[in-house]
Amino acid sequence: MIIGIILGCFLVSTFLLVIAKRITALVHAFRMQSVFLFLYTLYMSIGQQSTELFAVCALVLALKVVIIPLVLMRITRRINTEEDLGLLINPQISLVVAAVLAYLSYLFTYNAMGLAHSSASIAFVASMAAASIGFFLMVSRMKALGQVVGLLVMENAIFLAASVITGGMPFFAEIALFFDVLVFVVIVEVFVYKVNRLFTHIDTSKMQSLKG
């Protein structure tokens, strides 16, 4: 019941990501998604009463809800370019595509993976949909940050998927992954600054000097 609601909200926030037209909006949507991810893990940990899972969801809260969005916002503030995210595909069509991707991930879950119909598998569908949508963001958004966020969304989705179908990876692995995400974001920040300094924009669709 509750879990259903949480997952629903998770998906909705993912769709919000799709229709976001400005970078700040995108970041906000991402934070929202992370929040629901946090809620989900919290629910799980309450259910299982395992300290490890509490630690994990604390990490989710700290990292994905607080730190990373802050970092992203800081980047947007630092590079004082226009806010526009630069959509290669407009929101309406993007939504359609997102729907299609969601359906695809449904097919994937039940035909390819052959999972049994259950709340867990529904959650898995949601996570796959989120992953593919994150992917779609990377493909269809011009600005570098769009791609970064897309990747982070995929990360979230995969985290969700892991905890859904396997009931959470080993604690140590989770920690390592979080650490990795953090490093990734930091390094990407550096590169975004470099790109902005050299190109005076962060529009990756204009970076096409290396061909063939």
Place this chain on the structure above:
Amino acid sequence: MVFGLINVFIYAAVLAASVIFMLIFLAGGCAPVSMWGWIYIDSLSVFFLFTTAVVCFAASLYSVGYIRTEVEEAKMSGRKARGYFELFNLFCLTMLAIPFLNNLALVWIAIEMTTLVSAFLVGFHNVKESIEAAWKYIIICSVGITFALLGIIFFYYTSSNDAHVRSLEWANMLSASGMFDPKVVRIALIFILVGYGTKAGFAPMHNWLPDAHSQALSPVSGLLSGVLLKVSLYVILRFVMLANLSVGYAYSAKLFMFFGLMSLAVAGSFLLVQKDLKRLLAYSSVENMGLILMGLGLGPFGGIAAGLLQVFNHAVTKALMFFSAGNAVQAYRTNNMNMMQGIIRSMPFTGASMFLGLFALVGMPPFSIFISKLWILVSAFQGGYYGIAALMLILIALAFAGLVYHISRVVLGNPTSSMPRQKENLSAKLAFLFLGVFILGLGFIIPKGFLDLILSCQRLILGQ
């Protein structure tokens, strides 16, 4: 460049250690060694460790002179040079660590780390192209890696659900791999292949490769195509071994062949129309990955050993090529092959080694790649895959034509501008000679121990 020299000594030590380790390992009859859960070493890891160590040493040796010239020509400040060596060490460290690791999550993180570290080395020059290349590299590879993570999760899922082994440690998973759910494993393997394959430069996920290779500093390009691709291949092989018992090797072989043929085809056509020397070499790496994959795909007919041999041969040969190309690029200040011609006159040693390296690369005797290439082809015929073998021969011929046409012009052509006779620094020459020893030596004879190692790897991969 004191850092450089220190580096050389470090990596000489590493190489010596790896050789000694290999000898001990062989003396122990290739028995896998496992230490407190974190470290697991079998012949496969030893083989890749050795390969990595060799190329890293050569690269460190080459870097000394290369960086000195960079600094002298004021392309690089001394501080930046120090930064270079730090990053270089970090990069090599991560790659050297990977073969030891037992925990798949750690392996995954190490691979991601190699991307993040080498991204700096790719974008080292802070000019538009290099930063663009670095950005593409970092993003595309991270996407791939993320898929790989999904693959790992699927493996973990089936091992925890069907085999009730809630662990990401490779050894444990292998022991339980018999009970994996084939349906899931199939999917998972695809994710792994696509994910790590992006990093290993399989077509059609190879697109980052030519950009990164052409923009990186030449020693790093050598490392990238010499070792990095191979290391990710190593990880893929690990998962294939996990999948063996549930879906059988034939399934992975099919996937390998698919990617192999794709890579061969892409490289074959792109090699013909290149203008940039280092891009050319990058595509030839794609081609060689394709060959290696064909070898692995023909595994049941003795292709795996050939593929692994090819891994080593290509690593050393391509390192040589990238280093000599690096010298040329430094001297001519361009990557464009129409602008740099007559290298053999302006830099005889470099030119000669590049020319010989070319023929080593396209697989002419008496150089080492000839043997492995021939072996792969023979196993293709042995398996009765006549159509595929014919296709391979044609695509190889295409690549051959492209490489010979371009590089022979670069090496022998008339110097466009009145190019003065350049001085070639000693460390580069030493690096060439060091690599040349392997290229020629393995062309003439494959040492028994090395062959045993490779064959035990083959047995391992086939799960015998």
Place this chain on the structure above:
Amino acid sequence: MINFFSKQLFLFDPLTIFFLSVIGLVSIPSAIFATGYLRGESALKKLTVSALFLCFVSSMCFVVTAGNLLSFLIFWELMSLTSYFLVVLDYKHEKSVRAGTIYLVMTHAGTACLMAALFILYKYAGSFDYLAVKEAAALMPVNVRNAVFLLSFVGFATKAGVVPFHIWLPYAHPQAPSYISSVMSGVMIKIAIYGMIRFYINLLAPAPAWWGAVILIFGIFSCLAGAIYALMARDLKKILAYSSVENIGIILLGIGAAVFFSGRGMGGLAALALCAGLYHLVNHALFKGLLFLCSGSVYRQTGGLRDMEKMGGLIRPMPVTALFFLIGAMGISALPPLNGFVSEWLTFQVFFSAFTQSGGAVKMFMVLSASVLALTGGLAAACFVRAFGMTFLAMPRSKHAQEAKEANLSMKAGMALLAVPVILFGAGAGLIAPVMYNISQSVLGGEKIAHTFYSVSVLPFTIMISLAALGAVVFILMKFVIKVKRTIYNTWDCGYYALDSRTEYTPTAFAKPFRIVFGFFLLPYRKSEKIRDSFYHVSAFKYETHTTLVFKKYFYEPIVSLIYAFACKMRKLQPGSIHLYILYIFITLVCLVWFVTVF
């Protein structure tokens, strides 16, 4: 698991020994010539040349003596590689680099086919040894044998420069230094013939007759095309290169007939044919080596002349070279009593006896081959009258030709070492033909029959004697009996002003009748332009005539441009857009998953 280990590393049978001696016969004089040719070069160059030359020759020796497919292949490749290095030796010319690339790529394409054939053989034999292959070959399914034949034939033909795979030859031979081209054209392309003999007559025996027919047909085409192109060429070394194509054709007539008859179980006839083929092989090695050396000495002593339009009158400054060239030319245009005559004569005899001993269609085939051989002989004679006459006779057409000097001693020695055997192998046919015959019989195996070449033992020698005697008689008569009185005066110029070199008959003019008659194959075209200093007055008139290289224009260039266009299209797939690249990953993933789930 692949079994790379071979019990049979080397193989020495009469065939290999024959080829070894051919290699020695040509490469030693070339080496001697080279020492003179390279006089005044830098020590480094001398060193590299001699090292490469050594590698080249020894790799050929190893190919011939190889006892298993693997070492055959390895040394075959080595041979190609070293010869490539020797072709691009003077890389200062853009041309030689290009020629080298063409050569190497063509060879590699050929070798790819060869590889396929050898590996198929391996698959069935389970080992690379010739013995194992020979055993397995008998049991192989027919279509596989045919596949092996076709693939390997393409491979060998490419190396041997058989039409239409000859495309590399007229580029590589002229560009290489002459002492190299003499070995390449004299020996290397024969190594491919060795391969054919070894595989089709020895290893894959019994070969079906149609293999022989295929070889014969390719031989016929090479004869004609080679002769015609040779007549058209202006570059002296190009003429020689094309005439190599022609002579390879003649050799293939012999070899093909041998395969053909052994396929039809006529052992004796096959032996005769093979004998004729081998004889012409060694002959061609001799006189083509000689001719290339002579052209080399012309090239060096005139300061880099290769275009015959600029030569002429060289017999006066360099009489010795001229003499040797004349001997070579007489040999190659099959004039008695030199060696070319003997082998072509034997080939004719083979066709004759084939005609008498077989029936129906085969008769016609033989007559056709014989007539093609005759036509080729005529064309070759015309070609070499042109080559010698325009190069050495009449008046010099350029300053270089006037200032030419005679070759130095070791160059002369090199040429002499090839010129003498040209005569010996002609007049001494009576001693040599039986040896060849024994070799060919040992290759074919089967029962020993005495050869039925008519009067080979005596005739060439007799001709030599009678010619010499009559010549002497005439000379004496002229000199002492009739006591000819000679007045030296201008050439008859129809009473106009004195003739000079510009009014001479040029090589192009000499070839014109042939160019017109073979127009259907050569597709000649002319470019003419008026150079006018005003609208009314034409100050000069430029006129060029060219012939079209049919195979290049209508076979190779389309293929190459097709591949290139495809590659350019492929290039569009990588426009540098990161979004697209990420999409590729996703598409691959989806496709694979879909494929795996559905199938």
Place this chain on the structure above:
Amino acid sequence: MIMTCKVLLICLSAPLVSGMIRKMKNIVRMRKGPGILQPYCDLMKLFSKEEVVSKNVSWIFYASPAIVFSSGISALLLILIASPGYQDAGSFAFLIAAFFVLGLGRFFQALAGIDAGSSFGGMGSSREMFISSFAEPAAFISIFVLCVSGPGTPVFSFFLAAAALFMVILAETSRIPVDNRETHLELTMVHEAMLLEYSGPSLGLIELTGHIRQMIFFTMLSWYLFPVARAGSLGWILFGLRIMAIILAVALVEVSVAKMRLFRVVDFLSFAFFIALVASIAAGLGV
């Protein structure tokens, strides 16, 4: 001994044959013309004259008359050796060899033509080699036919082969319609253009060889006509008759046909070649 007699006889009678042909032609043309011994007189004259030699010739020029002559004689020898039993491979070998030997003479003739450096010489050699290279296949195949067919002496194939050989002979002995001995018009001459620089004894030698070559070809052709006993005095008489017949044919053709353009010659000779092929088919079938 007999052989030398034969050789001498044929050599001596060779100019006579040319003279007879010329006479025959003149008779047909209703002219008086020179006597049949005229060729001997010409040779005498030439041998008694002194030579004028171009100043830019090499030893090739001086040597070639001797070589031409000796090649002609050797060819004659080969023919005569072959003649006794021509229906086997042995005599085929000899006849082919004879062709090769004649080729030697032609080779040097052509070189000598180029040697003087006049444009006529070059033209002549070029055309000579051109014609001969197309004449050879036809000649070879007709010889082929002559030698393959057994003692049965198939008439049909012989006839065809004889026709082919006849055409070849017209070309080889440089007669109308291929060439014209009697003119020195620049555009038309082929054989004469080569000899333009020669004079005196050398020219005489070459002329003589020309007669002998003609004799050789006639002898070959004669074997096709009623190939019966060729031994003893009767044989000689028959031989004479045959030669007479051939002379007649040649003369008739020469007076009744116009000279062809150079490039028509190829068609002419390829026609001969075709006939020879047909002849060989017929011989294969044994008719």
